[in-house]
Amino acid sequence: MIELVCNLHSHTRFSDGAGFHRDVVAAAARAGLDVVGVTDHNVWVGGLQGYHNRVLLLVGEEVHDPCRQPQANHALILGAGQELAPLASSPQALICAARELGALVFLAHPVEYAPRWLQSRLGEPALPWVDREVVGFTGLELWNTMSEFKARLRTPLHALYYAFFPHRFLFGPFPEAVRWWEQLWLSEIPAVAIGGADAHAHLYALGPLRRVLFPYEWLFRAVNTHILVDHPLQRRVEEDWPLIRDALQAGRAWVANDLLGSSRGFRFEAYSGHRRATMGETLRRAGAVQMEAVAPLPGEFRLIRFGDGVVARARGRMLRHLTAEPGIYRIQVYRGGRLWILTNPIRVI
Incomplete structure (x- = not known):
């Protein structure tokens, strides 16, 4: 894309x-x-x-x-x-x-x-x-x-x-x-x-x-x-x-x-088997789901499930999280204590 x-x-x-x-x-x-x-x-x-x-x-x-x-x-x-x-x-x-x-x-x-x-x-x-x-x-x-x-x-x-x-x-x-x-x-x-x-x-x-x-x-x-x-x-x-x-x-x-810092190059995707989804899309599970977010600069990542709050955190330029839970997931990334990136969600069913 x-x-x-x-x-x-x-x-x-x-x-x-x-x-x-x-x-x-x-x-x-x-x-x-x-x-x-x-x-x-x-x-x-x-x-x-x-x-x-x-x-x-x-x-x-x-x-x-x-x-x-x-x-x-x-x-x-x-x-x-x-x-x-x-x-x-x-x-x-x-x-x-x-x-x-x-x-x-x-x-x-x-x-x-x-x-x-x-x-x-x-x-x-x-x-x-x-x-x-x-x-x-x-x-x-x-x-x-x-x-x-x-x-x-x-x-x-x-x-x-x-x-x-x-x-x-x-x-x-x-x-x-x-x-x-x-x-x-x-x-x-x-x-x-x-x-x-x-x-x-x-x-x-x-x-x-x-x-x-x-x-x-x-x-x-x-x-x-x-x-x-x-x-x-x-x-x-x-x-x-x-x-x-x-x-x-x-x-x-x-x-x-x-x-x-420019967020050009940021990506947030979810994978399950051979299936893949990015922001705004729905992923139908074929087993466990791998969530992955990558940023062009280091920051503090938070993976948020709508209705439940933060379910995973990471520091650096990448967050990876394995889950079997359906839900609506989004990413927030902070730099210097300030919000840098907020994504539209991926729906996992």
């Missing part, structure tokens, strides 16, 4: 971002991405999707109901090829319409927190997904860089600190989001986990200080989604988008904070 590094959540001046599509693509290229998604709020911009040098630009949309108070329920839609914001008042109708068009739907920053001072002084409220009875969505944006940043700003002093040390606030997805994700799988809803920047490249002001805290390029070097596609890309959108869509739909992907 071919690995691609993607960041599928960013914004331009067509909604509330600081740059244009060309700025997003240029930053993605400098950061080493293969695919970048622009998902402006409630606006789909046609005619720009395609290859720009070596980077594939996907143009989607982040849809929400601006009349809803308090604000909630932002959906990332990729591949619809048309405007879907008029359906924002009904999250279920929106999801159904998007899926009928062959699009992917990820619930953006499904769990989010915002300190009171941030809401009152800067107008930055929490924007979680609250209508959890919806069905048919592709997955959850489990790790959102800017959501985590927002939650870490307990006081204005924290904002000042992270303005100068931005790499220090990234620890991983919110535990509530991970619990929701696992419960979906245990309820036979195989929701795919992705990570995204939610990049805006805003200029922030705190007293006399003015600073672009998170330029596009910096964010595209942080929390990304790595996917495994079946064939090399052909540099033609009409052929390459189905490969990317299928990989994301299947969950052949992991999320990584690549600031801790």
Whole structure:
């Protein structure tokens, strides 16, 4: 399989971002991405999707109901090829319409927190997904860089600190989001986990200080989604988008904070007899099952079975674990006490 590094959540001046599509693509290229998604709020911009040098630009949309108070329920839609914001008042109708068009739907920053001072002084409220009875969505944006940043700003002093040390606030997805994700799988809803920047490249002001805290390029070097596609890309959108869509739909992907070191080359697979499965796939046992994860850099590995927690640990560049137990298994890898890699699971039956 071919690995691609993607960041599928960013914004331009067509909604509330600081740059244009060309700025997003240029930053993605400098950061080493293969695919970048622009998902402006409630606006789909046609005619720009395609290859720009070596980077594939996907143009989607982040849809929400601006009349809803308090604000909630932002959906990332990729591949619809048309405007879907008029359906924002009904999250279920929106999801159904998007899926009928062959699009992917990820619930953006499904769990989010915002300190009171941030809401009152800067107008930055929490924007979680609250209508959890919806069905048919592709997955959850489990790790959102800017959501985590927002939650870490307990006081204005924290904002000042992270303005100068931005790499220090990234620890991983919110535990509530991970619990929701696992419960979906245990309820036979195989929701795919992705990570995204939610990049805006805003200029922030705190007293006399003015600073672009998170330029596009910096964010595209942080929390990304790595996917495994079946064939090399052909540099033609009409052929390459189905490969990317299928990989994301299947969950052949992991999320990584690549600031801790590039996770290119990571693999997580399970074997039983002559059968093999990777992330997002199901393995039917033919006896014992060998779990194997390999990383390009050393770290602390944890093998997690949904509903049971950690079942195996290892240090270095590899984890191997032999089991006869069915279940839903995923890997987390830490470096320096911080989450580096979180995979989509392999189901063993």
